Amino acid sequence: MKTSVRFDNAINKLYLAFHNKTLNPDDFKQCAVGNILDNKDSWKHLTDIHGSTKLNYLGLVHQNLGRRFNGYLAIELLQIENAFLMGCGYNLSEQKRLYRPRYINETILFNGLCNVVTELCRLDKINDVMDCSVLFNYNSDKLNTELV
Numbered sequence: 001m002k003t004s005v006r007f008d009n010a011i012n013k014l015y016l017a018f019h020n021k022t023l024n025p026d027d028f029k030q031c032a033v034g035n036i037l038d039n040k041d042s043w044k045h046l047t048d049i050h051g052s053t054k055l056n057y058l059g060l061v062h063q064n065l066g067r068r069f070n071g072y073l074a075i076e077l078l079q080i081e082n083a084f085l086m087g088c089g090y091n092l093s094e095q096k097r098l099y100r101p102r103y104i105n106e107t108i109l110f111n112g113l114c115n116v117v118t119e120l121c122r123l124d125k126i127n128d129v130m131d132c133s134v135l136f137n138y139n140s141d142k143l144n145t146e147l148v
Helices: 005-019 032-036 042-046 057-065 074-087 106-123 140-147
Strands: none
Touching: 005 032, 005 106, 032 074, 032 106, 042 057, 042 074, 057 074, 074 106
């Protein structure tokens, strides 16, 4: 499967962060996007609420100018971070408050990374490398039509 340079770079950085134990959803420099952006936290100024996919004024300016950060648009960075946090068990309430899970361990971080990889594949319009339905020759659409 052919992948983009930005995808390969992101996966390599996240792999290293996970295995070097420098992946931390509570730190803007060590979360998924922080690691993709070389452990910089300037991306946090693109939104007013950590975990939100809504750009603030500064984020909209960067987005409308087409500015890319290590290959990703501002909105894409927020989508990646949102996928990571949701995969780690964080919840964003309707009042725009981010609720943290009771604890974070390696399994929870791995689940967050799986969500990030799925999101990266979606953004690059490639097949989801985390989807094991091909491996098991499983088609959920076929199953749903058989049940009807």
